[in-house]
Amino acid sequence: MPPRRTPKGKNTKSDLAPGQTLLPFQPAPKPSPSKPQPTFEEKGLPNVTVSLQQLKSYYNTQILQPMGCTPVHQQYLCMQEKILRNFDMQAKYGPCIGPTRWQRWKRAEALGLDPPVEVLAAILTEESRDGAGVGSDLGRDSRRAYLESLLTVWGLKSIEFDTSKWNL
Template structure:
């Protein structure tokens, strides 16, 4: 017969094989004396140079705003990638898609009615190595993948830029995102 279970109300020593109940209500921290390294680091900061530039840099540091040069730097990076994408020819885009198709054993029968651009964008949507497609715009996802060093295909950005120039509606949103967020009505009651 198994031993009877006893409930304990006291916080005395726990019996053999049982763990004492932990209490997280009381704060148990002890003051730590400063080490020699920390005392050296606490020296008073050097006074800022007096003048017009010092006041501006101090104000920028307090408010957290970036300078104009720092704000333009990311835009310059983006424009370099966009310039490369603008130079991508239609033949290069077709070659990219042909290479992707040759990696497969059979053709994509379910995508026969789609255009080349939509096929490329859907392939990018389904490529999970570039980050989540749901909830992110395709272009933002491409830029994010580029910043993370995941080397997304430049052809995808080229297609996105061309679709933007054409004025195509809804090209920024991934098809999977549309499927996941749509509300499907089952049965009309007819």
């Protein structure tokens, strides 16, 4: 249950349910004007355009409808991060620990597994920010699966894949 808002839009500790805490949200870091950002072509990434309406439609039909309910534990995540975490947990696209989400998507496409273009759009959004997480993910490399960051926090080493053998 999200915290109630006061008339001014600010939460107070008295508005929270017992055991509920507020997460610190911060805006995405702004690129420095002195350093030009490389384009997708310079990074070796495709230039894909997917509208917000297409992302919402994909999220509603491919994630929410099969689930049958809204994921309460993801209430503070943006829709793109929810899409990416769903992609991380789909075993049919290969392992999510080790390669970046972009490498995993590219590998799945090369193997003919038809990964969704909406997932690619969300991945490219993260790549354009150089993986700097936003909101509750600030400080985490969001180009990698969330599960991988959990394993790192728990002190378990992540598996390193030799992606040069993938011939992509």
